Amino acid sequence: MDIRAGLTAILVLAPFGGAILCAVLGASRAIRSTIVLATGAILVVSALGLMPLVPFRLAAESVVGLNLHMLIQAADAILLLIILYYGFKHKHVVIIALAILQLLLASYLEFFMLKGPQPAEQVFCDHLSLIMVLIISIVGSIICFQAIPYMENHEHHYQTAPSRQPRFFFVMLLFLGGMNGLVLFNDLSFIYFFFEVTTLCSFLLIGHDRTTIATQNAIRALWMNSLGGAAFVIGMIAAYYETGTLELQKVLATSGAGSGVYLLALALLCVASFIKSAQFPFQSWLLGAMVAPTPVSALLHSSTMVKVGVYLVLRLAPGFIGTLLSDSVAVFGAFSFLAAAALAVGQSNGKKVLAYSTISNLGLIFACTGLNTGESMIAAMLLLAFHAVIKAMLFLSVGAIEQHIESRDIEDMRGLYAVMPLTALITVSGVIMMIMPPFGVLLSKWMAMEAAAQNLYVIMMVALGSSLTVIYWARWAGTLMSDPFAGRFRPEHQPLLTWLALGPLCAGAGVMSVLAPWLYLRLITPMLSSPYSPAYTVKAGGLENVYGAFAILPLSAVALLGLIAAVIALKRAFRAKIVSPYLSGLQTGEPSMCRGPMNQPFKAEAKNYYLDTIFGEARLTDWVNLGGGILLTLILGGAL
């Protein structure tokens, strides 16, 4: 068997196999952990093995030796029936209606429209797929590893009996398999099937705890994503109607047609992607998803689910280059970037800040995709990769923090450094990597801004959004370190797997940032074929084009020098005299205690500004949803 076919099969099927094993044999903790670790290891190795082999196209039959088309169609029908079942179970009319609609449309496509031979090359793996596979397999597996100790604690805390972990890991692994399938297949009907797999998996994971609020939010996620599924089917039918093929690469190759129906098909697929990526006005499902155990949030936000949307739009971008659709996607994305950043400023709930920051970053990726130039596509792909790693790390840290201090409120994390020094430091470094040069996220933001400078709507919104972003991250980092002197640095106790997840993610993000020029050459340049051109040249360890330059390596070296100086200063500061913070000279011996009137002690404290009256959810959400809705209408209308 062809090694490429073999690896493709392993990447998709191994998680499915692992999932089923978890469900069947997972009652024992040791067996379950072994299965998860083994599946993760297989995924990581296969994903790395795929690196030298791309790009390639394959006939799917060669992968499993079966007529996949029929198999997938059957599986798809079963999947929709399961969703229908949940619709009836929870008596949710919208879910029922959308599931039936999708069943009808999918059958119509299958039985009445599809004619002639089906796509011969159903597997398509280029460097975009490769980047996605690497993110899904590596970051996704690390999250699953960390979930092992986390879920143990979680069930201990909530006293769940009998354990529901076999089901939990069944769905987690299934999710990874579905994601790999989605990015490796080329046939739209296959992509649709995996699209629905991710919808169902996220529904099951969000509702995992079976509390009222968890069920409610899971249902919301299901109906919204079903709406995305419906948009996907209609888009798929329109694409087939116009081009006579379901092979995505062929569909995109006919972009010269540029007809209304063709663009409408792409616009509908974009809308489906926006819903998956929780863009406004569909953000509420992702915000609701944080009721789930934290590894679920980490998975949804970093390597799966929301990344489906950006992947698809990146995939479709060559099809709508130079159209109004492209411009409207750019404006829509920039709007999301700005609006989500503004909403994040108003939040004191750590997980919500992370959620809005995800929506915001995805918005920026969409904006770059919509700008549709070589530079902006590079920015989008780099941001996709860096965001996945850092966001996974931040969610896992917040998960660890939450289990320790039993709160996810930023105010309660005040002075966390004294309690959990290492986790606090990792979180702060995550924050730094989100907003500061020479790290990858900022590198891509820099590229995005330079690429967006020609588009006034986009650059205005990106400039505003970017400064709002700095506010909510800096505030959080400062709050974590806010404490009177905490004594010597002693890492707190955490399960080994937690450190093994946080450590590599943190180090990985740093190393990736330094190696960004080579990542660019190795992973991104090869896929920038026509209509794009590899916009940057690598010069002296930096990226440079006609109008801009970012000296990554020299800057990293200088930053490292600065860091070393600062660390030396830190060490020396340990020997300096420690004094109490300024309290108008009224401090007593106790930390933060003042002498008040009548010599009575009182505690002097200040809380963070959350600017609720300007950036609060109550104030902004309606307006932002309205704006998002109007822009979506523009996207669909502009396509016509």
Place this chain on the structure above:
Amino acid sequence: MTRTAILIACGLIAGPIIGGLVSGMDRILTARMQSRIGPPVLQPFYDVIKLLFKEPLVVNVWQAFCAYCYIAAASIALVLFFLQSDLLLIFFVQAVGAVFLVVGALSSTSPYSQIGAHRELLQILSYEPLLVLVVVGFYLETGSFKLTDICAWNHPLLLKLPFLFIVLGYALTIKLRKSPFDLSTCHHGHQELVKGLLTDYSGPFLALTEVGHWFEVVLLLGLCTLFWTTSWVGMAILLVATYFLEVLVDNVTSRMNWRWMLSYVWGVGLTLSLVNLIWLHQG
């Protein structure tokens, strides 16, 4: 290679020297406006040297770390400016310094320091978009973000970017910590929060934040000179006029609150930028 080394050295030396002198002249000018004589022009250097040799006292060891990061970022930004690097990159590097200064202030539990830090964040929020848009304006006119190309432009950019120069003036006023935008920390003793942000930086660490500030001032004044790169006289006129105006504004206005600052600076600044950018875009 040697040229690069010389430019780096220039950046590192010119920053504190010019910055300190500007600060000294600022104090004299301010004093004259308030009918005082004022300190000698070298007073800022005396102050910093005295602070440097004081016994280090810390409220939180991370504050020392942040002070070093602040001055590192501020000096790197200025060096990049001298090396004629990418303007947007320089902007991002100076933003690092601004953030570390805030994080350092937040690491103290003193309410003065905390409130100062949050106000500083609001100041950052106010001026950052403006600086980005000024940079975008340079790009739209010259077709490049690189300072090499911007400096080689053969017309004074002021003629094409007049509104953006005013916008830069707003950002400059906030960055220089001048009234009416001196919310987080200021030079005048009569405010409700005087040193806010810097309350708990002391001794050598306070000296570092002061020198870091000089680097930032020089960088911003350098940004002003970009509006008239074709003649030295023009540059000098622009700088002197701008700085005189800054001191004047500082002395004739009183501190406002952050709500006013945010709405006013964004309202006026963004409108002016938009008008100027549309003009460039269509022109």
